[in-house]
Amino acid sequence: MTPDLIARLRDDLFAADYTAVTVESLWGADAASALRRGQREPARRAVATTTVPAGVLATVFVLGFAVPTARLEEALPAVGVDGAVELGLVRLDGDSAEPLLDLRPHAFVDALGAGSWWIASDLGEVALRRAIPENHVLGVGGASLTLAGLTVGSKADSVLDLGTGCGIQALHAARYAKRVVATDISGRALELAKLNAALNGVSTIEFRSGSLYEPVAGERFDRIVSNPPFVITPRGEGVPAYEYRDGGLVGDALVASVISDAAQHLAPGGVAQLLGNWEYRDGDDAFARVAGWLENTGLDAWIVEREVQDAALYAETWIRDGGILPRTDEFDALYSAWLDDFADRGVTSIGFGYVTLRRPAQGAPTLRRLERLHGGLGNNPAGLGVHVSATLAAHDAQQGLTDAALAATALVVAADVTEERHYWPGDEDPTVMDLRQGGGFGRSYPLGTALAAVVGACDGDLALGAICAAVAQLLEVDEGELLAEVLPSVRELVVTGFLAL
Numbered sequence: 001m002t003p004d005l006i007a008r009l010r011d012d013l014f015a016a017d018y019t020a021v022t023v024e025s026l027w028g029a030d031a032a033s034a035l036r037r038g039q040r041e042p043a044r045r046a047v048a049t050t051t052v053p054a055g056v057l058a059t060v061f062v063l064g065f066a067v068p069t070a071r072l073e074e075a076l077p078a079v080g081v082d083g084a085v086e087l088g089l090v091r092l093d094g095d096s097a098e099p100l101l102d103l104r105p106h107a108f109v110d111a112l113g114a115g116s117w118w119i120a121s122d123l124g125e126v127a128l129r130r131a132i133p134e135n136h137v138l139g140v141g142g143a144s145l146t147l148a149g150l151t152v153g154s155k156a157d158s159v160l161d162l163g164t165g166c167g168i169q170a171l172h173a174a175r176y177a178k179r180v181v182a183t184d185i186s187g188r189a190l191e192l193a194k195l196n197a198a199l200n201g202v203s204t205i206e207f208r209s210g211s212l213y214e215p216v217a218g219e220r221f222d223r224i225v226s227n228p229p230f231v232i233t234p235r236g237e238g239v240p241a242y243e244y245r246d247g248g249l250v251g252d253a254l255v256a257s258v259i260s261d262a263a264q265h266l267a268p269g270g271v272a273q274l275l276g277n278w279e280y281r282d283g284d285d286a287f288a289r290v291a292g293w294l295e296n297t298g299l300d301a302w303i304v305e306r307e308v309q310d311a312a313l314y315a316e317t318w319i320r321d322g323g324i325l326p327r328t329d330e331f332d333a334l335y336s337a338w339l340d341d342f343a344d345r346g347v348t349s350i351g352f353g354y355v356t357l358r359r360p361a362q363g364a365p366t367l368r369r370l371e372r373l374h375g376g377l378g379n380n381p382a383g384l385g386v387h388v389s390a391t392l393a394a395h396d397a398q399q400g401l402t403d404a405a406l407a408a409t410a411l412v413v414a415a416d417v418t419e420e421r422h423y424w425p426g427d428e429d430p431t432v433m434d435l436r437q438g439g440g441f442g443r444s445y446p447l448g449t450a451l452a453a454v455v456g457a458c459d460g461d462l463a464l465g466a467i468c469a470a471v472a473q474l475l476e477v478d479e480g481e482l483l484a485e486v487l488p489s490v491r492e493l494v495v496t497g498f499l500a501l
């Protein structure tokens, strides 16, 4: 590490106004969309003759083109081209400077507000013009953003980021935690993550090398975050084992061990959040296997499956992700290896989802939700983490109330909730009624007549029991029976954020 050079690079990036907004404004929204689809030509054309420093930097470090050395020197006056060479960002070839790393601005909004970083990672397929190597260190990808958005961002003393890669989760954690430990088996990833921490002026992350929980043996954390190498990959000759996505174990065993062993590394009340894949084998429900991983952990668990892919689609997706093009011999050979591997274990499909685990502050676990929410999410401007945090708190709050205590409590409908009613044409009464959640997971919840009336009256004034009594009178049914009928739904609506206590 060369702190002085990194500080000078930071000065240059600031001076160049090398931000996500500036870069996108230089090549425009359409070119930015094309780039997200893996096509750099529209962006190249837009900045081909630019001498604006941010444009030159984006040409080299985002698009992956060589530029005249003199032009890069102008864009990096403090660190200079020599400094950029020393930092491993570029190499010189005659009069031109070629990128060795991707270095791009990353803008974000999380629970603590808006911010931006510069993130260095390995050059991707678009810049390399070939498949990525097995030791590729990933930049900020879709899964990184998903996990970062999902993370509970309230203050914590210590956070473990298992499999830090370029360090993106550790950087987020450093915003809300006093101390972060970031681990990886890849020395190259750790070097890049260190560079990124230094470049962004973050000094509270400790980097450790090793597999899974090995580097933190005997230690406990308030939070664990992990976007682990969860991609299910066949083992064998000729099948690339990409460090960034493949933990080297068979099937979904790596995710199983990250989940099962989290218990030994969470402090009381601590929360672990990770992304994972799970196999559906021989037509069995994958959740039965996931429940097995949780057995004897003593952890609260909330698993949300977001998507299921059949085995063939899964294989295609991940072979292509490595930069192997379809309709080539290499692709077909890998496809066959993938399908053989799935056939060996009777895997028919693979689930993908979000895992939230919590070590109860005291006593036994009370939360065990395994659910499938495959639709679109609600609107969560600061990420889903705020909702996850509220869900855990709401679960605990209602769990602490007996039915009688809940009946004595006034509830209020959350601000993002609307009611949908569907009518047969000409009918006065609705045939279908649903509650709709605008934020969070964008859930819907079916309403019967009694529950609709009860929820409709929850404005925080009257206790739930009093509302039920009034509704029972209106519907001419037994008050106790109505209360008993709606209570389980009310608890569910509280946990999922439709109703607030």
Ligand SMILES: C[S@@+](CC[C@H](N)C(=O)[O-])C[C@H]1O[C@@H](n2cnc3c(N)ncnc32)[C@H](O)[C@@H]1O
Residues within 6 Å of the ligand: 138, 139, 140, 141, 143, 144, 147, 162, 163, 164, 165, 166, 167, 168, 169, 183, 184, 185, 186, 189, 210, 211, 212, 226, 227, 228, 229, 230, 243, 244, 245, 246, 247, 248
């Ligand atoms: C999918 S990347 C996630 C990177 C980053 N945390 C993010 O969210 O973008 C997974 C990371 O786990 C690392 N890794 C692979 N096998 C590992 C293992 N057995 N123990 C710890 N980390 C591992 C990889 O090197 C890679 O950096």
